[in-house]
Amino acid sequence: MKRIAESTVRRLSIYLGFLEDINRRGTTTVSSEQLAKLGGTTSAQVRKDLSLFGSFGKRGLGYSVAELLGRLRQIMGLERRWRVCIIGAGKIGAALAQFEGFAQRGFDVVAVYDSNPARIGEMLGELRIRDVAFLERDAETEKFDIAVLAIPPRGAQKMADRVGRAGIGAILNFVAGQLTAPPKVAMRTVDMAMELEALSFALTNRD
Amino acid sequence: MKRIAESTVRRLSIYLGFLEDINRRGTTTVSSEQLAKLGGTTSAQVRKDLSLFGSFGKRGLGYSVAELLGRLRQIMGLERRWRVCIIGAGKIGAALAQFEGFAQRGFDVVAVYDSNPARIGEMLGELRIRDVAFLERDAETEKFDIAVLAIPPRGAQKMADRVGRAGIGAILNFVAGQLTAPPKVAMRTVDMAMELEALSFALTNRD
DNA sequence: ATAAGTTTGTGAATGATTTCACAAGCGTCA
DNA sequence: TGACGCTTGTGAAATCATTCACAAACTTAT
Structure with a gap:
C-alpha cells in the first residue's frame, strides 16, 4: 500500500470520532459533505482520504455509518485493544x-x-x-x-x-x-x- | 508579512530549544548544517525557515548564537512572559x-x-x-x-x-x-x- | 594580497497535498 | 421505465512545502 500522509491519518481519526457520535445518535447514513463540515475540511478531501483505502460509499446516498465505522476501525487498527x-x-x-x-x-x-x-x-x-x-x-x-x-x-x-x-x-x-x-x-x-x-x-x- | 506555515513555526520552536542549549554551553556560533542535524531536517530547510524573517547569518561563518536566539525569541513573541x-x-x-x-x-x-x-x-x-x-x-x-x-x-x-x-x-x-x-x-x-x-x-x- | 575553504541566501526544480470539476452510479418519484 | 436530483470516486490543476544547486560573501592561512 502507498504511504499515507500524517495529515491523512489525523483526519481519519477525526472522522472516526464523528462517526462514533453519529452512530450513537442512530443516523445510518452520512455524506462526505457532512463529515467535512464537522471536521472543518472539504468534501473532496474526505473522499480523497477514504479513497486511499477503497470505495466505501454509494453514489447518490453517501456512506453507511456502520460500515464506514467498521472500515475505519480496521484501517486504524482499532478492532483490537x-x-x-x-x-x-x-x-x-x-x-x-x-x-x-x-x-x-x-x-x-x-x-x-x-x-x-x-x-x-x-x-x-x-x-x-x-x-x-x-x-x-x-x-x-x-x-x-x-x-x-x-x-x-x-x-x-x-x-x-x-x-x-x-x-x-x-x-x-x-x-x-x-x-x-x-x-x-x-x-x-x-x-x-x-x-x-x-x-x-x-x-x-x-x- | 506573508503567512507562515504551521510546520515552519514548529521548527522555529525546535531551533529555539537547540539554541538555548548551545548558548548554555557557551558556543557562540552555529551553522544551518548543525541546526539541521540536531533537528532532523536539512540545512536548506533551516535557511529557508530563517530567511522568511530576514538575513541573520554571516556567509562563511554561520549564525551568531546570541543574535539568532534573540531574533527567534522576538519572532516567536517570547521576549515577554x-x-x-x-x-x-x-x-x-x-x-x-x-x-x-x-x-x-x-x-x-x-x-x-x-x-x-x-x-x-x-x-x-x-x-x-x-x-x-x-x-x-x-x-x-x-x-x-x-x-x-x-x-x-x-x-x-x-x-x-x-x-x-x-x-x-x-x-x-x-x-x-x-x-x-x-x-x-x-x-x-x-x-x-x-x-x-x-x-x-x-x-x-x-x- | 591572494587563494582556498566555508556557509549563507535564494531562485528554480521537485515533490506532496489539496482543491477542482465532472462523469458515472444510485435512489426516488411520476 | 425514464427523468431528476444527489453524491461518489478520481484524473487534472492548483497550491503549498521541501530540496537542489550555486553565486556571493565571509574567514583563515600563507
Whole structure:
C-alpha cells in the first residue's frame, strides 16, 4: 500500500470520532459533505482520504455509518485493544494513568513505572507503581504494545532506547526536547511547551 | 508579512530549544548544517525557515548564537512572559497547573478554575482553585493571554466561547472531540487519544 | 594580497497535498 | 421505465512545502 500522509491519518481519526457520535445518535447514513463540515475540511478531501483505502460509499446516498465505522476501525487498527505502559509516575504520568479517555478509545493502561524508590509500590488508581528496572522483564511476559514516556529530559533518550530494545513497538513521548525514535519504533511527541509557543507566535503575529 | 506555515513555526520552536542549549554551553556560533542535524531536517530547510524573517547569518561563518536566539525569541513573541489560566482542575488540569515546563519557557500559570463546588477553594500548588463563574470578571482585571481548556467534552464549546468573549486571545485545548475556535481566538488542540490512534495505525500498517 | 575553504541566501526544480470539476452510479418519484 | 436530483470516486490543476544547486560573501592561512 502507498504511504499515507500524517495529515491523512489525523483526519481519519477525526472522522472516526464523528462517526462514533453519529452512530450513537442512530443516523445510518452520512455524506462526505457532512463529515467535512464537522471536521472543518472539504468534501473532496474526505473522499480523497477514504479513497486511499477503497470505495466505501454509494453514489447518490453517501456512506453507511456502520460500515464506514467498521472500515475505519480496521484501517486504524482499532478492532483490537492495545496494551499501554506508562513510564514515569510524576504529575503528567500519573494524570495519564488515570485518564479515562484512553480506555474508551481502546487503549488499556496496564502498568506504570517509576525509578524513584519513594514512589515504587504506591497505588495509582488500580495500578501499583513498579520499579522501572523490571521494564524489560515485564515487557517480555506482558507484551506491551505502546510505552508512554513521561519522565524528565535527562536520561529520556536512554529510556527510549530501552523501550525499543524491550521490543515495544511504539512510544508516545511527552518529554520536551530532542528525542530520536529507536529503530523500528513508531514515535509521536506531544510537546506542550511547543504548543504554547505556537500560540505565542500566533498572538504576536496576528494581523 | 506573508503567512507562515504551521510546520515552519514548529521548527522555529525546535531551533529555539537547540539554541538555548548551545548558548548554555557557551558556543557562540552555529551553522544551518548543525541546526539541521540536531533537528532532523536539512540545512536548506533551516535557511529557508530563517530567511522568511530576514538575513541573520554571516556567509562563511554561520549564525551568531546570541543574535539568532534573540531574533527567534522576538519572532516567536517570547521576549515577554504570558499569563495563562487553566480551566478545569481535574487530573489533566491539575497536572498542567504544576508542570514546571511552562514557567521555564515563559508561560506563567496564574489562575486555575473549576466548576465543582467540592474543589473550589482547594490549593493546587501555589494556586487556589477558583469558581469558573468568575472567569470573565477575573479576565478583565488579570489580563489572561491564554486559557488552557482541560474539562469534559460536555459543555466545552460553551466554555471556549466564554473564553473568547472574555477577551482571552488563545486557547490550548485538551478536550477530545470537535471544538471550534471562537472568532479571533488562536487555538491549538492536543488530543492524546488521537496520538495513540496514530500509533495504532502505524503499528497496524507497518511493513 | 591572494587563494582556498566555508556557509549563507535564494531562485528554480521537485515533490506532496489539496482543491477542482465532472462523469458515472444510485435512489426516488411520476 | 425514464427523468431528476444527489453524491461518489478520481484524473487534472492548483497550491503549498521541501530540496537542489550555486553565486556571493565571509574567514583563515600563507
